[in-house]
Amino acid sequence: MIYVFQGTQGYVFLLVLMIGEGLGLPIPSEIIMPLVGYYSFLNQLNLVLGIIIGTLGSLVGSVIAYIIGLKLGYPFLSKYGKYLFIDNARLMRLHNWFLKYGDIAVFSFRFVPEFRALISYPAGVAQMRIIRFLVFTVLGHSIWDVILSLLGYHYANQINYIITLAEKFGIYALAVTIILIIIYVILRIIKK
Template sequence: MYEFQGVIGYFSILGLMILEGIGFPIPSEIIMPLTGYYSHQGSLNLFLAVLVGSLGSLTGSIIDYFIGLKLGLPFLKKYGKIFRLTEDKLERLNGWFAKHGSLSVFSLRFVPEIRALISFPAGIASMSLLKFIVFTFAGHIIWDSVLSVLGYIFYNQINYVIMLAEKSDYYILGAFIVVLVIGIIYWKFKK
C-alpha cells in the first residue's frame, strides 16, 4: 500500500489536491482523511499536511477560475445553447452570481462535486481574484481540516480496514469504499 511519507508524501498530497481542485475525480474525502491517518502514525505533520492539501485545492481552483475568466460569457453565449443556456438565463445567472458570488464560492466548497465547479462561474463573472482566493481558501482549509482531523481521530478504524484489505488483497477495502460512496450519495440525495 502506498504511504504518504516525508517530502514525497507532501508533494503527493499537493499534486492530488491540485487535480481534485481542477475537478478530476480524485476525492478529497479520501485523500485528506488519509493525511490525518498518516499524521497519527507520525509520517506527516497534520498542520502542514492540511496546509499543503488546501494550497493544492486552491491552485486547482485558480486554474478553473482563469479558464472561466478567459472563456467567459462570449463562450457561453456562443455555445450555451448546447446546455440550454439562453442569453436571458445567462444574464440572470450572472446577476445572481454578482449578488451572491462570495457566499457561493465559500459555501459550495463544502459540497462534493460542486466544490470544483464553482470556480468557473466565479471566473466567468470576473469576480475579484483576491476575493476569490480568500473565500476559496477559507472554504478549502475548513473542509480539509475537518476531513484530516476525522482521519486522525479514526486512526484505529482506518488502520483496521487497511489491515483487513492487506490480508484480503484489497477486496474488503474496495467494498468499504463502494459502501461509503453509496452511503454519501444516498445521504446527499436524501437531503
C-alpha cells in the same frame, strides 16, 4: 502496509492530488485529507504541514479553474468542459447559483462534494474580483481540509482496520471484479 504519503514525496503527491481536486477532477478530498490525518497519526506526515499543503493544492487548482473561466469563458467550458469532467447541466446549475448568490456560493460550495471545485469556473466566467475569490476560497478550503484531516487523525485506528481488511481481501475483490467484467463483456458480445 503501503505508505502513500511517506516522506517528502508524500507531500509532493498530496500537493498534486489536491491541485487535481481543485480543478474538479474526480479526486475526492473526502478521501485524501482524512488520509493526511491518518498518516499524521502514524508519524508519516506532519498534520499541520499536510493541511497547509493540501489546502495550497486545492487553492492552486481553484485559481487555475478560475482563470480558465475568466479567460476562456462560458462558450469554452460548454464545448470542452467534458474533458474537465464538467457537463453542461452541471455548469448551468453552478452558473445560475453563482449569479444568484455570488460570493457566498464560492464559500458555501466548498462544503458540497460534487460542486466544491467546480464553482471556481463560474466565478471566473462572472469575473468575480480575484481578491474576493481568494478570500472565500481559502476560507472554504481551509475549514474543509482541517475538519477532514482531524477526522482522519481521530479515527486512525478505524482507518487502519479498514486498510488491513482491504489488504487481506483486496486480492479476492480484484479477482471477482475481473471475473464480472469478463462475464459482462461476453454477454455484450453474445447480445450483439
